[in-house]
Amino acid sequence: MAYKWGMAVDLDKCTGCEACVAACHAENNIPTVGAQQAARGRAMHWIRVERYYEGDFPDVRVKFRPVLCQQCDNAPCEAVCPTYAAHKNEDGLNAQVYNRCIGTRYCANACTYNVRFFNFFNPEWPKPLHLQLNPDVSIREVGVMEKCTFCVQRIKAAKIAARAEERGMVDGALQPACAQACPTSALIFGDLNDPNSRVARLSRSTRGSKLLEDLGAEPKITYLDKQPWHEADTYQARG
Amino acid sequence: MDRTTSKPIADDLIRPLFQTSIWFYAIVLATGTVVACGAAAWGYQIWNGIGVSGKRWPTFWALYLTNFVFWIGISHAGTLISAILRLVNAGWRRPVTRCAEVITVFALSIGAMFPIIHLGRPWLAFWMFPYPSDREIWPNFRSPLAWDFFAINTYLTGSLLFLLLPMIPDFALVRDRSTGLRRRIYGALALGWRGTTKEWNRLESAMQIMAIAILPVAVSVHTIVSFDFSMANVPMWHSTIFGPYFVAGAIFSGIAALILAMAALRKTLGLEKYLLPLHFDNLGKLLLLMAILWGYFVFNERLTVWYGNEPHEMAVFWATQRGAYAPLYWTMVVCNFVVPLAILSNPYTRTITGTAIASFGVVIGMWLERFLIVVPSLTHKQLPYSWGTYQATPVELTIMAATFAGMILLYTLFAKFVPIISIWELKAGLPSRLDPAALAEAALLATRLDTEEFSPDSSSTQGEHR
Numbered sequence: 001m002a003y004k005w006g007m008a009v010d011l012d013k014c015t016g017c018e019a020c021v022a023a024c025h026a027e028n029n030i031p032t033v034g035a036q037q038a039a040r041g042r043a044m045h046w047i048r049v050e051r052y053y054e055g056d057f058p059d060v061r062v063k064f065r066p067v068l069c070q071q072c073d074n075a076p077c078e079a080v081c082p083t084y085a086a087h088k089n090e091d092g093l094n095a096q097v098y099n100r101c102i103g104t105r106y107c108a109n110a111c112t113y114n115v116r117f118f119n120f121f122n123p124e125w126p127k128p129l130h131l132q133l134n135p136d137v138s139i140r141e142v143g144v145m146e147k148c149t150f151c152v153q154r155i156k157a158a159k160i161a162a163r164a165e166e167r168g169m170v171d172g173a174l175q176p177a178c179a180q181a182c183p184t185s186a187l188i189f190g191d192l193n194d195p196n197s198r199v200a201r202l203s204r205s206t207r208g209s210k211l212l213e214d215l216g217a218e219p220k221i222t223y224l225d226k227q228p229w230h231e232a233d234t235y236q237a238r239g
Numbered sequence: 240m241d242r243t244t245s246k247p248i249a250d251d252l253i254r255p256l257f258q259t260s261i262w263f264y265a266i267v268l269a270t271g272t273v274v275a276c277g278a279a280a281w282g283y284q285i286w287n288g289i290g291v292s293g294k295r296w297p298t299f300w301a302l303y304l305t306n307f308v309f310w311i312g313i314s315h316a317g318t319l320i321s322a323i324l325r326l327v328n329a330g331w332r333r334p335v336t337r338c339a340e341v342i343t344v345f346a347l348s349i350g351a352m353f354p355i356i357h358l359g360r361p362w363l364a365f366w367m368f369p370y371p372s373d374r375e376i377w378p379n380f381r382s383p384l385a386w387d388f389f390a391i392n393t394y395l396t397g398s399l400l401f402l403l404l405p406m407i408p409d410f411a412l413v414r415d416r417s418t419g420l421r422r423r424i425y426g427a428l429a430l431g432w433r434g435t436t437k438e439w440n441r442l443e444s445a446m447q448i449m450a451i452a453i454l455p456v457a458v459s460v461h462t463i464v465s466f467d468f469s470m471a472n473v474p475m476w477h478s479t480i481f482g483p484y485f486v487a488g489a490i491f492s493g494i495a496a497l498i499l500a501m502a503a504l505r506k507t508l509g510l511e512k513y514l515l516p517l518h519f520d521n522l523g524k525l526l527l528l529m530a531i532l533w534g535y536f537v538f539n540e541r542l543t544v545w546y547g548n549e550p551h552e553m554a555v556f557w558a559t560q561r562g563a564y565a566p567l568y569w570t571m572v573v574c575n576f577v578v579p580l581a582i583l584s585n586p587y588t589r590t591i592t593g594t595a596i597a598s599f600g601v602v603i604g605m606w607l608e609r610f611l612i613v614v615p616s617l618t619h620k621q622l623p624y625s626w627g628t629y630q631a632t633p634v635e636l637t638i639m640a641a642t643f644a645g646m647i648l649l650y651t652l653f654a655k656f657v658p659i660i661s662i663w664e665l666k667a668g669l670p671s672r673l674d675p676a677a678l679a680e681a682a683l684l685a686t687r688l689d690t691e692e693f694s695p696d697s698s699s700t701q702g703e704h705r
Binding site: 041101215 | 287288289290294295296297298299300354357358359360361363364366367374376378379381382383384385388467470471472473617620621622624625627628
């Protein structure tokens with residue numbers, strides 16, 4: 001692999017503003033399902049900000065954890081897809097080929113992070129949002145799975161531009177929509193194959209840990225936090 | 240074989256083909272209406288999207304997959320039980336085998352529909368076929384769903400052959416007794432059967448081969464269905480016990496379905512002389528054995544999870560044991576274990592009615608078991624933030640009801656057009672004066688039966704005078 005795209009999420013910086021969620025929706029033509037469907041659990045946020053509350057009122061501390069596709073090296077979603085819709089691409093990304101998907105939804109069950117989403121209906125946008133669709137991203141029809149792509153359209157464009165100018169990729173020049181929108185720069189994106197890239201350096205940080213690392217999916221997203229996360233705490237702290 | 244005794248058997252068992260009661264039309268109309276509603280509901284779902292069902296994030300599999308596993312389980316009634324009984328040459332099997340084999344073929348066809356109903360884009364289901372296409376891509380053979388596809392197709396083909404082969408001599412019998420169009424249709428189905436010794440020998444050896452071949456297929460098909468769950472790293476799915484647990488549960492629910500079908504046939508077609516208390520007693524004992532085996536598996540599964548005390552699994556464990564799913568869980572335990580044990584371990588309650596009640600409980604309990612495997616695990620995956628719920632919608636329930644009605648409809652139609660009890664096998668089981676083994680078997684049976692119920696057709700001396 002020439003590139004190995006990864007991300008570091010600095011939980012000490014995250015304010016839980018959800019600008020990443022809005023930016024992701026706009027960039028990737030993610031349908032807004034409406035209040036009624038959202039209440040039924042059909043909301044599609046490729047990145048979500050999980051909230052956990054620690055302590056008793058009034059001494060409460062809120063923790064935020066943005067969760068998006070972890071782009072696992074050993075991805076459980078890929079093996080189970082009967083049509084190769086979920087597969088590993090040449091940059092180590094978990095690609096989702098919408099046209100191959102027949103909608104078994106097995107990938108979503110196998111994904112331990114619950115970051116895969118299903119088009120329960122054909123996509124719709126309330127006016128005038130339908131006028132701002134991104135022409136670089138295909139619209140997904142009813143019955144297919146979708147998920148975070150690390151803004152693969154931007155990666156593709158950046159690689160083409162780099163090749164045209166006969167240069168390598170510049171660290172930090174390429175950002176997915178969520179990282180670009182983050183006001184506190186809590187999301188840092190880059191090439192893990194380049195040991196000097198910011199994301200590679202942060203991924204080696206002593207503050208770093210991976211989500212559900214012991215399950216062996218080898219996620220490419222590192223969470224940075226002064227206080228280590230204890231998964232068991234989240235059971236009590238579930239908001 | 241004694242000709243004088245075999246004629247009334249043939250008369251009795253062919254009669255439903257030539258005489259149609261008003262009940263036949265009533266059942267066909269009633270179940271046909273429900274099936275039509277189900278078809279309409281499915282059409283509505285295809286038109287609008289899977290969103291009309293109750294599935295949501297993260298409960299992406301629910302009622303359809305429950306019914307898939309349930310019906311594939313029911314399909315183990317037939318072929319497996321009938322193959323085992325054939326191989327051990329259990330004499331009492333003869334009136335039971337065909338009722339059982341038909342359940343397999345129909346339940347399997349219904350069960351195999353559910354993965355397609357459940358697809359987001361069912362019109363592309365044919366992509367599961369490995370065929371050279373302009374997409375230049377094979378199915379992913381690493382996916383348990385691809386294994387499923389091949390396992391179910393193999394089992395369906397095998398059990399269809401297993402059902403059709405012993406029907407040939409009976410088709411010939413109907414052909415010889417009918418005229419006109421009916422004669423031509425059954426003539427075609429009988430494939431030119433003349434009843435020569437050579438043909439009988441070939442049929443017998445074909446049945447032996449099929450009976451042996453179908454056993455590993457039947458075991459593997461439900462193991463592979465269990466792999467759909469156990470291969471995924473989902474709490475309480477990822478378990479090595481699932482293969483045998485699913486197979487045991489499948490045979491369990493299969494026997495229950497068979498007992499219910501036999502009890503219904505006995506009443507509606509007047510087969511009291513052929514489906515004897517002995518059959519229900521024997522199948523009841525088999526059901527009792529499977530209930531104990533099922534309880535053993537559940538105990539193992541639950542105990543190891545509880546003792547292991549792994550937090551992700553414990554979340555599912557407590558949700559089913561005393562949380563939101565507890566009412567369903569304990570109903571399942573009562574239906575699958577308490578009721579069958581109470582009724583079937585007592586010879587006085589192991590009657591036709593008793594076994595039918597226990598079987599009804601088991602069918603409900605096994606459906607709940609499938610539901611409790613599929614849903615609580617998905618609603619309680621590793622990250623507590625993304626725990627979810629599930630609520631079935633009318634569309635799902637209508638489609639589900641339609642499959643139950645569809646089973647009754649198919650079974651009724653089958654019993655109308657094909658002798659539901661294998662006439663030639665029953666005749667072959669009659670005691671012959673030339674065969675001491677058969678006489679001994681009959682004598683043994685007679686000692687265990689009410690003589691009145693047993694004698695009219697099975698005794699070679701009385702048959703003539705009926």
